[in-house]
Amino acid sequence: MITYLSLAASVALLVGGASAQTQSQYGQCGGIGWSGPTLCPSGWSCQKLNDYYSQCLPGSATPTPTTTSNPGSPPVTTLPPTTTNNPGATPTLAPGYSFIRAVEDPNFHKYLRSEVSSTASDAVLGEPVDAAQFQITGGQLVQNANGKSLYAIVEAYTGADQKKLQVTWSATPSTSGAFSWSGDTVLWHDPNVPRPQDNAWLVCPDADGNRDLYINLGPYSYQTPAGCADETIHAYTGSTPTD
Structure with a gap:
């Protein structure tokens, strides 16, 4: 006797086969x-x-982040520690995290971190050996600083004469704007901050040569502030950061 499968059953088998691969x-x-x-x-x-x-x-x-909050305060996320490395050793990516790096010259494959490693300081791009690890959750860009959460804070917008807003790290969550992913690209949006492109960033060296990270308030690669470079920044989930 010949048995014919219904169309629905055939589709279910095909989907199940793809999922099982x-x-x-x-x-x-x-x-x-x-x-x-x-x-x-x-x-x-x-x-x-x-x-x-x-x-x-x-x-x-x-690992499941632990989130606590007080009435009227933004939620605080406690993350498990990332893999501990010996000083000078290339970091290994922990499950559920991403490295974040630029992909254009002159900052090709420079990685996001704190200026002073794992502390509340300026957000900078640095060498692969110093790459930090991140999650975006609840609109917060969270750095895992050896088990402590550091949150990306964007400088306050004060008016149309501003061309860029500096990004720093804080132990307290941000209360304005929101970070998000578009594919592997990092975005930042605040309805109160006029900005043509949510994926436009700037990297500008400070007096000590650190590559400070800024929100670009202008269009990408147009009227770039003197000394700065236009960048987009992206997740990288290889096991170790590469040059």
């Missing part, structure tokens, strides 16, 4: 609209980087 290391395994493989190789797990992209990364599932 194993994705490659560092391959996409989930996200809104994703219909490809959702399983990762042995010793790897599917880690959510944003609503549209999850990736096969080494290790177990993403």
Whole structure:
């Protein structure tokens, strides 16, 4: 006797077969609209980087952040510590985190960090060996500073004569604007700050040669402030930062 599958059953089998396939290391395994493989190789797990992209990364599932709040205050997120390295050793990416780096000259593959490592100081781009690790949650860009949360704070906007807003790190969450991902690109938006492009950033050296990070309030690569370079900054989820 010949048995015919219904169309719905056939589709279910096809979808189930795709979901059961194993994705490659560092391959996409989930996200809104994703219909490809959702399983990762042995010793790897599917880690959510944003609503549209999850990736096969080494290790177990993403640790769950602990969030506490006081009435009238922004939530505070406590993150588990990242992997501890010896001084001068290249950092290893912890599950659920991303490095963030620029991809254009003159700051090609310079990585986001604190000017003074793991402390509340200026946000700067530096060498791979000093790369910090990040999550974006609840509109906050959160740096894991050896188990302590540092939050990206954008300088207050005071008027149309400003061309850029400096970014610093604080132990207290930001109360204005919101960070988000667009694919792997870092965005910042505040409805009270006029800005043509949410993905436009500037890197401007300070008096000591540190590459300070700024929100660019102008269009990308147009009327760039003297001494600064236009940049976009992106998540990088390789196991170690590369040059």
